[in-house]
Amino acid sequence: MTRITVVGSGIVGLATARAFARRGHDVVVLEKEDDVARHQTGRNSGVIHSGLYYTPGSKKATMCRAGARSMQEYAAEKGVAHQITGKLVVATDESQLPQLAKLAERAVANGVPSRRVTAEEAREHEPHVRTVGAIRVESTGIVDYTGVCRAMADDIRESGGEIRFGTAVLSSREQTGGLAVETTAGVVETDLLVNCAGLHSDRVAAASGVTPDVRIVPFRGEYFELVPDRSDLVRGLIYPVPDPRFPFLGVHLTKMVDGSVHAGPNAVFALAREGYRWRDVDPRELGLSLTWPGLWRLGAKNVVPGAREFVRSVSRKLFANSLAELVPGIGVHDLVPAKAGVRAQAMHRDGRMVDDFYIQRAARQLHILNAPSPAATCALEIADHIVAEMEASA
Template identity: 65%
Template sequence: MARIAVVGSGIVGLATAARLAERGDEVVVLDKETSLASHQTGRNSGVVHSGIYYAPGSHKALMSRAGAESILRFAADHGIPAERTGKLIVATRPDQTPQLQKLAARAEANGIDAQVLSPEQAREHEPHVAAVAALHVGSTGIIDYPAVCRRLAEIVREHGGEVRLGTRVLSSRTVQGSVHVETDAGTVVVDGLVACAGLYSDTLARASGLDVDVRIVPFRGEYFELVPEREHLVQGLIYPVPDPRFPFLGVHLTRSVGGGVHAGPNAVLALAREGYTRSAVVPGELAESLRWPGLWRLGARNLVPGAREVARSFSRRLFAASLAELVPAVRRQDLVPAPAGVRAQALRRDGTLVDDFLVERTDRQVHVLNAPSPAATASLEIARYVVDELDAVMAR
């Protein structure tokens, strides 16, 4: 039995901690927040992704496909609200159909069941949708991810582990076969460490001695909700055909397990790593983003779609107009603000986004550096992979 520290009480950290605890390791979870799943996990739209968008053979593709099954099975086993709804990816103009066909081909390459539908067939699933064609993906669903986190934390505790909230991890270093984890409450000495620090994953990795040539650049995703009397416009999940020039999926409509319909998110640069509002600014973090050459190169390649995202951030009318391309009955007055999220996206120096999950290793430490969506879907699979990586670095 080893003593392992896990940094982060989001779903990836807790899934990893639960897996370690269940096999008999002594686990301590450390998180600076006073509640579980305070950031990416607790602020997403609760979608169980199929893996259709991701490169065949990538971790995202393989782990999403497996995770769509394992996370829903976990929910069923533990009484957590979840539903396999399926989703429609909707082409609203004829010029979008080639990209829709490419997604259908990618679905086949990834072993995902998806059917191209006519407009009439699409309206059988979503009566209010506007489509010249659509792709139906049956394995997509919805789930209560914070409830999953609460149950994972219970599993850690049931197996003798500890979830220590309100404890900020500052750095770590490996010393003579153990890892000294420096926190704002003192030093924790363990046999191994897994860092799932989300928005601060690169910062912690560098503070722990890793040579990390990516930066987390935070992108805020702003959401609305449909007013209750308009929720009938959406039966399940409705997504646009993604713009291949832009590295995000576009605003979409998703029904939640707890009731209600989420609308969004857009994607704009956040001015702080936890910048959930336009007024949230941390000058040092903003300066760090602006100093990273990859941000400027990404922006230069995405001037038009990026400007469109910023304009939509300041205009509910434009936000509603984007949604109305999918469901024409959606109006500006149908939208009420909902909490925003921030995507912890790793960006390379050359301006390319890290497309896949990224894990780096050092002596007795494993750092998860890039785990944005669909990491919640794939969390149990990521945990399996991370534990194997930890075993490997501890066996050296």
């Protein structure tokens, strides 16, 4: 029996710990918070992604197709709220149609069932949408990812594993026969360390004697909800055609499992790893971001879209206007604030955002240094990949 220590109880950490525990390993999960899914997992839009957007052949593309199925099956098995709603990606004017066509080609390359639809056909699914043409993806859905995490935590415990809350990792070092992981609650001895710390994954790697190839730069995604008497404007998921100049998908509308409609997120540079508001500032973490040359290079290449995101962050009216491009009639009084999320985006020194899931290996260690969306959809597939890698090298 191998002793496995997993850092982080987001969905990727829990899925990984569950996979190891179900194979008979001695598993402990270390989590600095007092419950599961406190950060990226519990603060996203709850989408089961289809794999539409990702580079063909990438881990995101291949795992997302399988993950959409496995996540739906797992939620059904555990009685976690979920629904396959389908999604529309809509072009709101003629200039977006060439990019929509490219997206349709990528769907084919990735094996994602989808079809081009006319404006009239799109409005059969979403009567209030504005569009001149769209892509319909039937396999996209929604799920309660926090509920999924609670079910995974139960699976871990039932398989003999342990989850220790309020336990932050300070460092780890090699010792005879394994590793000693120093935490705020004492030392944990282990054979293998798997770092799924998300927003803090590069710092955990550095504290474990590894020089990370990339730096985590946090980007806050702010959300609103439609007021209840306007939730009938959206039946499923409505996405814009992504702007190829900017590495995020743009604000969209998502009908959640509870019937509410999530609106967002935008993408603005966060002033702390857990900077969910503009006033959340951590000088040390901010310094780490600002001294990373990649951030400045990214900013120089994205001045206009970056400025647009900032302005939209401080103006609810402009946020509402962006939504009204998708569904006319949405106004500032139709929006109420919802909790924001922070995306743990890994970035190269030259300013390139890491486009795929990214894993860095070391002796007795595996560090997941980039697992943003669609990692929640792919969590069970990522876990199987990690277990296979670790067992192959053991």
